[in-house]
Amino acid sequence: MTAAELPRIATPRVAAGVLFFDDEGHVLLVRPTYKPHWDIPGGYVEPGESPRAACIREVEEELGLTVDVGPMLVVDWAPADREGDKLLFIFDGGHLGKDRQNRITFQDGELAEWRFVATDNLNDHVPARLTRRIRTAVSARQKGQPAYAEHGSEPN
Template identity: 55%
Template sequence: MTSTEAQPSALAKPLVAAGVIFVDEHDRLLLVRPTYKEYWDIPGGYVEPGESPREAVVREVAEELGIRPPIGDLLSVDWAPHPEEGDKVLFIFDGGRLNPNVLSSVRFGDGEIAEYAFVPTADLDRFTIARLVRRLQATHAARGSGRSTYLEHGAHPEA
């Protein structure tokens, strides 16, 4: 092994999380109010060992909201290290538009979610923290463009 090759113990071992954005007929984003955080978030959570990010989203939506809508394409990947939690990679998928029939089936079964609301992207800062606002606005824009995007700390890296 040369001095330029990474030693196995020196490799990054990030936490991996996955979430999903759902919209309503007005293109507002679904936010959930977790019982264990001081700010609103999107449905999702950490990926478990042996689970893909997409599988994690399907599981988390079922646990948190009690529904199993189809989960679409990957919209964004965000490199988002956190001072207390370390390196993190976040995957956000497209959940599409939730129709009233699906919404009427929402149940907060696992006790992690207290309520949900649809929020215009311009009002996200009233509900959540700055880095999540940046991530959601960039992901929502990617959804509108039909292309996925790569982010760092919730924003496009400088070229």
């Protein structure tokens, strides 16, 4: 079989982010300088890089923190109209205490601000599908079992 005869396969963009929690269980959000809404720390996976390694790299590049992320909480199949197929991973960053919060420094100019937000208030900061993805990840963390999602929610 030649390359031309092979069936078409998906070639999704892959991104990875992390959820950090404060003492009240609120989630760390960051405000990028290049888009109109808040996000979680993370970014796209580079060629040859694992999603976990990309997550660790992005946290260091964006926040100046060296972290060892915990388990994967959710993988989300989330194609976007202008970007095509996407696989989005969220990892557990665990508790981010005051000492580590005080060490946050914006390294690369991509971020302007950070804050902890209650999951009930996510809609005020992030798009609906990211709200769903974060809530799915928080639920997976509480259950102690990773989740699979499509457009942010677990399929029925």
